[in-house]
Amino acid sequence: MNAFAINTLGCKVNQYESQQIRELLEQMGLTMVLTADSPDFVIINTCCVTRSASAKSRQYIRKAQKLNPEAEIIICGCLATAQLDELNDIDGKVHLIDNRRHLAGRLKKIIKNKITNQKTHTYQTHQPKDIKTEIPSKIKCKNDLDGICELPLLTCFKGHTRAFVKIQDGCDAYCSYCIIPKTRPVVHSISAEKVLRQVKNLVNAGHKEIVVTGVFLGAYGQDTTIRKRWSDGRNAKLAELLDKMAAIAGLARIRLSSLEPADVTERLIDTFCRHRNIMPHLHLSLQSGSDAILKKMRRQYDISEFKEKIDLIKSRLDRPAITTDIIVGFPGEREEDFQQTAALAKEVGFAKMHIFSFSPREGTSAAKMQDAVTNRVIKSRSAMLHNLGNQLGRDFREQFIGETDAVLLENGRGRICGRSKRYFMVSVEGDGFQCEKNALVEVKLVKNTPDGAVGEFIRRID
Numbered sequence: 319m320n321a322f323a324i325n326t327l328g329c330k331v332n333q334y335e336s337q338q339i340r341e342l343l344e345q346m347g348l349t350m351v352l353t354a355d356s357p358d359f360v361i362i363n364t365c366c367v368t369r370s371a372s373a374k375s376r377q378y379i380r381k382a383q384k385l386n387p388e389a390e391i392i393i394c395g396c397l398a399t400a401q402l403d404e405l406n407d408i409d410g411k412v413h414l415i416d417n418r419r420h421l422a423g424r425l426k427k428i429i430k431n432k433i434t435n436q437k438t439h440t441y442q443t444h445q446p447k448d449i450k451t452e453i454p455s456k457i458k459c460k461n462d463l464d465g466i467c468e469l470p471l472l473t474c475f476k477g478h479t480r481a482f483v484k485i486q487d488g489c490d491a492y493c494s495y496c497i498i499p500k501t502r503p504v505v506h507s508i509s510a511e512k513v514l515r516q517v518k519n520l521v522n523a524g525h526k527e528i529v530v531t532g533v534f535l536g537a538y539g540q541d542t543t544i545r546k547r548w549s550d551g552r553n554a555k556l557a558e559l560l561d562k563m564a565a566i567a568g569l570a571r572i573r574l575s576s577l578e579p580a581d582v583t584e585r586l587i588d589t590f591c592r593h594r595n596i597m598p599h600l601h602l603s604l605q606s607g608s609d610a611i612l613k614k615m616r617r618q619y620d621i622s623e624f625k626e627k628i629d630l631i632k633s634r635l636d637r638p639a640i641t642t643d644i645i646v647g648f649p650g651e652r653e654e655d656f657q658q659t660a661a662l663a664k665e666v667g668f669a670k671m672h673i674f675s676f677s678p679r680e681g682t683s684a685a686k687m688q689d690a691v692t693n694r695v696i697k698s699r700s701a702m703l704h705n706l707g708n709q710l711g712r713d714f715r716e717q718f719i720g721e722t723d724a725v726l727l728e729n730g731r732g733r734i735c736g737r738s739k740r741y742f743m744v745s746v747e748g749d750g751f752q753c754e755k756n757a758l759v760e761v762k763l764v765k766n767t768p769d770g771a772v773g774e775f776i777r778r779i780d
């Protein structure tokens with residue numbers, strides 16, 4: 319048997335690409351197994367967004383080497399692409415794919431070599447680590463480079479209820495804390511035809527919810543993520559794509575992964591209002607509630623625009639869930655900057671806040687900034703914001719207690735739960751209720767809990 323395992327770190331885009339790798343390898347006749355089940359190939363799709371993500375990637379590599387000394391270990395993803403020096407302490411022979419454009423080709427070659435060698439019983443040593451990489455800035459940016467790594471479109475999203483579909487990749491905005499413009503410098507979009515074909519495949523495979531994913535979703539159809547370079551500063555292409563996606567028969571739910579305030583336009587909100595299968599949930603990255611800090615972060619919005627877009631969303635959608643990311647302790651963050659973040663969070667009433675403690679990422683301009691906030695202060699601000707986030711989440715959910723909601727069940731063992739329309743977790747109970755993973759059920763929300771809600775099963779609605 320030729321078997322492979324994939325270990326994935328990092329964001330939804332990485333997870334999507336791991337599924338593409340799976341499709342490619344299955345097309346070549348290989349079978350996916352767990353890393354502990356002695357695969358012939360172990361692929362580590364790495365992440366380097368923070369120092370700890372890099373460390374975790376290295377940990378996965380070492381663990382795979384230890385568990386599978388005979389396997390071909392293949393390292394790809396962001397760490398291999400942009401922070402090669404952080405892999406210098408990896409001993410042993412590995413295949414390093416440091417350029418996404420060569421991912422499919424190199425994978426095929428490694429696998430064919432190994433299979434051929436097995437058949438002829440000759441052993442050929444692995445390629446040594448190649449630590450030369452193409453300078454990303456030399457890659458020309460252009461649209462519709464979806465064939466860039468020649469990985470196949472997805473026919474299913476194995477092991478997951480919700481399927482992620484990447485529609486856009488790359489960023490050249492260079493927010494001062496972010497390494498992504500170095501790991502994914504080529505700004506490009508997947509053609510609507512390919513996106514829609516893939517969504518239909520996934521619906522046919524039984525997926526009921528699609529999460530539309532990209533590095534910078536609002537730049538769909540553009541060849542830069544710098545808004546002032548867009549011809550009219552606006553972009554209707556994402557809304558146009560969603561209109562077509564929402565019309566696909568059998569697609570029960572669409573969710574967007576992340577947007578910036580300027581991506582929220584009347585046109586986009588019209589699309590949300592027009593289609594019942596687009597969930598009333600927007601993830602808008604705030605990062606800081608202080609204009610001074612946003613400026614140092616080089617974000618492309620200010621607080622007044624953020625608030626304006628929140629008002630627009632709330633005026634058009636029924637009690638939408640607005641979730642966000644916040645970075646605590648960015649260099650130069652004073653107590654009053656932090657208090658502005660906390661005050662804005664309360665004003666918006668975020669349904670969920672993802673809080674990140676700032677840690678300098680080598681290779682970014684923020685890593686060289688003065689006025690570092692001490693770890694003690696970061697810890698205490700982060701704890702305060704976590705408490706506030708929990709309270710705001712609870713307050714948000716409270717307004718739905720007593721109402722009915724639709725829940726997409728995610729697990730069939732132990733606690734039966736799934737996501738509501740507004741993305742909070744609902745634990746489903748009921749006499750004679752049989753849980754089936756991936757079932758869409760109607761529940762009555764009866765209780766608010768610290769981490770979600772409890773719903774009583776009413777009926778299946780799929």
Ligand code: SF4
Pocket residue numbers: 489490491492493496497498499533534543
């Ligand atoms: S917009 Fe900023 S935070 Fe987002 S990927 Fe680009 S550089 Fe990173």
